[in-house]
Amino acid sequence: MSRNATIEIDGKKYEFPIIEGTENELAIDIKTLRSITGGVTTIDPGFKNTGSCESAITFLDGEKGILRYRGYSIEELAEKAEFLEVAYLLIFGELPTAEELTKFHNDIKDQAHVDEDVKKILDGFPKTAHPMGVLSSLTSALVAFNPDSVNVDSEEEMYNAIVRILGKFPVLAAWTYRKHAGLPLDYGDNSLGYVDNFFKMMFKKPAADYESNEIVVSALNKLLILHADHEQNCSTSTVRIVGSSNAGLFVSISAGINALWGPLHGGANQAVIEMLEAIKGDGGDTKKYMAKAKDKEDSFRLMGFGHRVYKNFDPRAKIIKVAADEVLNELGIEDPILDIAKGLEKEALEDPYFVDRKLYPNVDFYSGIIYRALGIPTDMFTPMFALGRLPGWISQWREMRLGKEPIGRPRQIYIGETHRNFIPLKKR
Numbered sequence: 001m002s003r004n005a006t007i008e009i010d011g012k013k014y015e016f017p018i019i020e021g022t023e024n025e026l027a028i029d030i031k032t033l034r035s036i037t038g039g040v041t042t043i044d045p046g047f048k049n050t051g052s053c054e055s056a057i058t059f060l061d062g063e064k065g066i067l068r069y070r071g072y073s074i075e076e077l078a079e080k081a082e083f084l085e086v087a088y089l090l091i092f093g094e095l096p097t098a099e100e101l102t103k104f105h106n107d108i109k110d111q112a113h114v115d116e117d118v119k120k121i122l123d124g125f126p127k128t129a130h131p132m133g134v135l136s137s138l139t140s141a142l143v144a145f146n147p148d149s150v151n152v153d154s155e156e157e158m159y160n161a162i163v164r165i166l167g168k169f170p171v172l173a174a175w176t177y178r179k180h181a182g183l184p185l186d187y188g189d190n191s192l193g194y195v196d197n198f199f200k201m202m203f204k205k206p207a208a209d210y211e212s213n214e215i216v217v218s219a220l221n222k223l224l225i226l227h228a229d230h231e232q233n234c235s236t237s238t239v240r241i242v243g244s245s246n247a248g249l250f251v252s253i254s255a256g257i258n259a260l261w262g263p264l265h266g267g268a269n270q271a272v273i274e275m276l277e278a279i280k281g282d283g284g285d286t287k288k289y290m291a292k293a294k295d296k297e298d299s300f301r302l303m304g305f306g307h308r309v310y311k312n313f314d315p316r317a318k319i320i321k322v323a324a325d326e327v328l329n330e331l332g333i334e335d336p337i338l339d340i341a342k343g344l345e346k347e348a349l350e351d352p353y354f355v356d357r358k359l360y361p362n363v364d365f366y367s368g369i370i371y372r373a374l375g376i377p378t379d380m381f382t383p384m385f386a387l388g389r390l391p392g393w394i395s396q397w398r399e400m401r402l403g404k405e406p407i408g409r410p411r412q413i414y415i416g417e418t419h420r421n422f423i424p425l426k427k428r
């Protein structure tokens with residue numbers, strides 16, 4: 001059933017088609033707005049009401065707390081799938097057969113190395129450099145060593161660039177950590193699974209054998225799946241708009257890493273732990289931090305709370321909260337900040353300020369507690385988010401490029417000075 005929206009401007013009516021998605025979402029298609037109204041546009045800071053694209057990758061319902069990748073629920077995928085299966089699903093649209101998954105993994109393993117000269121770039125960074133800045137730089141630098149991954153227009157060229165970044169990114173992330181920790185840079189072991197191999201590259205001690213830990217690998221697998229995609233969030237929109245200029249996959253991903261770094265976005269997982277540590281240091285005084293979060297004069301926000309889309313529980317936060325208890329129990333770890341986090345959550349969910357604004361824990365609220373239990377340092381939490389989000393960024397970039405979407409170039413409403421003549425310096 002086709003339906004239209006009517007906009008009336010100065011007594012004149014304009015009709016615009018309403019499009020409907022497969023989950024019954026409605027959008028007013030304003031592609032012709034400016035041309036048929038003689039220049040009228042819309043404005044929507046932060047794009048809170050504006051769709052940038054039609055996408056078949058991820059569906060989320062913020063009111064109901066639903067998240068699905070290519071139609072599969074996040075709850076099922078987190079419980080039953082391997083991270084690389086989910087990566088394949090997001091990128092190519094279907095869960096792989098055993099044969100497809102083996103080929104995909106083998107093609108990725110073939111690329112799980114980087115040019116030795118990358119180590120010279122890494123050596124140029126001070127040990128104190130934040131890993132996200134190092135990682136985005138190294139990801140961009142990959143272009144110099146893989147020039148045929150820049151202009152990728154055919155599906156085959158895209159596939160080659162995709163397996164390259166999926167093979168090389170874990171190496172870059174692990175090396176970024178090891179440089180930071182003063183450990184020698186090492187490769188993993190291609191006989192291991194993708195997640196296990198990453199963990200080995202991160203934590204293998206120079207003079208000791210590496211022993212896989214099933215609990216750790218399973219927890220990390222689940223966390224990476226939960227972070228894999230989230231429709232048009234800030235960093236994914238960044239990847240799409242950079243890629244829309246026909247910039248290559250690696251530099252588009254690098255731009256996404258930088259957007260993710262912000263504490264309002266992926267950087268929140270690090271900020272949550274720093275906040276919980278501060279509360280612990282203050283003798284567990286959650287009330288002080290709740291008051292700060294509600295004080296409009298104070299820029300402090302309750303990190304890990306609130307979400308642009310979820311006005312109900314973030315389904316990922318629910319899964320991670322349960323996993324946090326399980327992982328800490330299985331590893332025999334007592335972490336007092338888990339109790340502080342639970343106390344803070346309980347207080348916030350009973351506080352009118354948070355209830356009225358529908359502020360619930362988001363994906364970042366509990367994830368850091370698990371990363372900590374796995375031995376991952378706080379400033380590596382957001383790189384872990386980036387590793388998880390890599391397949392989502394790739395899938396969204398590929399969908400945008402295959403869909404031959406136009407270059408992203410928003411309009412604006414100018415509110416500056418109107419025309420004025422130049423005043424010579426002597427007369428100013």
Ligand code: SDX
Pocket residue numbers: 046229230232233234263264265266268293294300301302303304305306307308309357359362363364
């Ligand atoms: C991620 O978009 C995605 O999908 C992102 C992500 C993904 O997977 O890619 O889910 C990952 O980024 C999760 C979010 C991580 N960020 C944080 O935890 C940082 C803390 N949260 C916020 O800063 C905030 O909630 C945002 C940025 C997440 C959302 O901000 P919005 O949608 O722009 O909402 P807003 O700033 O307009 O807030 C609405 C009201 C405001 O108060 P009023 O002006 O109405 O009085 O709620 C208040 C805000 O001040 N508010 C908070 C708050 N979050 C919102 N007040 C205190 N603490 C908070 N955390």
